[in-house]
Amino acid sequence: MKLNRLLIERIDHRILVGTLAFLATMVLVGWIWINENARMAAFEAQFNARSIERGAALFATNCSSCHGVDGLGNVGRAPALNSPYMFGHDYLAEVNSQIATVQAELDAAMAATPQDQTAIDGFNAQMAELEASRASLIAQMGPAVNLGYDPESPVRLARLGWTSTLRSFVYTTLVHGRPVSSNYWPQAMAAWAQTANGPLRADQLEDLTNFILNWDKGDDWTIDDLLAVRQFPIYPVDPATVVVGPTEPPVGATTEIAAIMEGLSGVTGDPQAGQTAYNSAQLGCTGCHINAAVAPPTEGTWTRVQNERLTLPEFAGYTGEMYLAESIIHPNDFIVPPYPSGVMPSNFGDRLSYQQLADLIAYMQTQDQ
Numbered sequence: 001m002k003l004n005r006l007l008i009e010r011i012d013h014r015i016l017v018g019t020l021a022f023l024a025t026m027v028l029v030g031w032i033w034i035n036e037n038a039r040m041a042a043f044e045a046q047f048n049a050r051s052i053e054r055g056a057a058l059f060a061t062n063c064s065s066c067h068g069v070d071g072l073g074n075v076g077r078a079p080a081l082n083s084p085y086m087f088g089h090d091y092l093a094e095v096n097s098q099i100a101t102v103q104a105e106l107d108a109a110m111a112a113t114p115q116d117q118t119a120i121d122g123f124n125a126q127m128a129e130l131e132a133s134r135a136s137l138i139a140q141m142g143p144a145v146n147l148g149y150d151p152e153s154p155v156r157l158a159r160l161g162w163t164s165t166l167r168s169f170v171y172t173t174l175v176h177g178r179p180v181s182s183n184y185w186p187q188a189m190a191a192w193a194q195t196a197n198g199p200l201r202a203d204q205l206e207d208l209t210n211f212i213l214n215w216d217k218g219d220d221w222t223i224d225d226l227l228a229v230r231q232f233p234i235y236p237v238d239p240a241t242v243v244v245g246p247t248e249p250p251v252g253a254t255t256e257i258a259a260i261m262e263g264l265s266g267v268t269g270d271p272q273a274g275q276t277a278y279n280s281a282q283l284g285c286t287g288c289h290i291n292a293a294v295a296p297p298t299e300g301t302w303t304r305v306q307n308e309r310l311t312l313p314e315f316a317g318y319t320g321e322m323y324l325a326e327s328i329i330h331p332n333d334f335i336v337p338p339y340p341s342g343v344m345p346s347n348f349g350d351r352l353s354y355q356q357l358a359d360l361i362a363y364m365q366t367q368d369q
Contacts, residue, residue: 055211073231084221088155148232148272184234186286253349269362301367
């Protein structure tokens with residue numbers, strides 16, 4: 001009798017209860033199904049956040065000494081990763097698109113019969129305004145251009161001919177390193193994967209990759225971001241093809257500094273070419289200057305010239321360029337204490353043209369703290 005009281009005796013009541021239970025189950029399943037994507041997205045976001053956090057710690061420990069604690073690169077050592085160039089932001093894309101549109105309209109107006117001169121004049125005025133705007137943007141990027149950035153080729157992966165994704169580029173570079181990069185950097189980038197005798201596991205490489213990719217600002221990169229970059233990439237070169245020698249008449253190892261400066265007048269140095277020459281095996285500058293072991297460090301050269309060297313009485317009337325030119329061609333005329341004399345070769349005057357000397361000076365001028 002007690003058991004009967006606990007059960008639903010009437011069949012219609014049982015049907016009603018079963019129907020309600022079924023509907024409640026379907027509602028619950030539907031609610032879970034509707035919210036599953038959001039739940040998984042939240043889970044993935046949390047997972048990525050933890051991965052990025054772990055990657056930040058790995059970057060600080062393993063990568064910051066070369067690429068900078070902020071990822072903006074270290075001059076003469078390694079390029080920026082936290083850079084609009086790394087992520088392929090094109091500052092000229094919008095104005096180039098507008099120029100193409102107006103040019104098409106102008107071409108159509110010129111081809112029309114009869115021509116509408118008023119419309120043609122209007123399109124020409126728009127073109128002039130857009131070209132001026134484009135030139136202004138490039139001028140704003142001038143300091144970055146001087147450091148090797150090319151606004152006409154703003155996508156690093158395209159410049160390298162890389163056809164896969166940025167993620168795969170970063171990850172595979174971490175795995176394998178760049179064993180030949182010593183041809184254009186002071187030292188080669190090591191392979192970081194344990195499978196390549198490096199120190200990091202695959203999951204740690206994923207964390208590092210996620211941290212680096214987290215720097216991407218999408219369409220929100222500003223020109224200030226570009227100008228904050230301290231070092232842009234150097235593109236691989238075969239050291240055998242790097243011409244470091246007097247392709248033009250050499251400066252001359254015995255040429256006086258006044259004549260050297262006269263020879264440099266009107267010659268515009270290219271800091272990127274200067275950096276390539278500086279890091280080349282033929283000149284070997286980095287071998288002595290990179291760790292400041294037997295010569296002053298590369299970093300901060302121009303700052304020290306301006307703030308320390310030119311304040312010495314023996315350099316009264318010298319410019320920074322004059323000091324650098326004399327230091328390269330006549331290295332033993334002044335020895336920076338406490339370094340020894342006779343270490344730097346005294347034959348660079350016979351190995352360098354005025355253009356190459358100007359390039360080296362331009363590169364030294366980028367070493368500004």
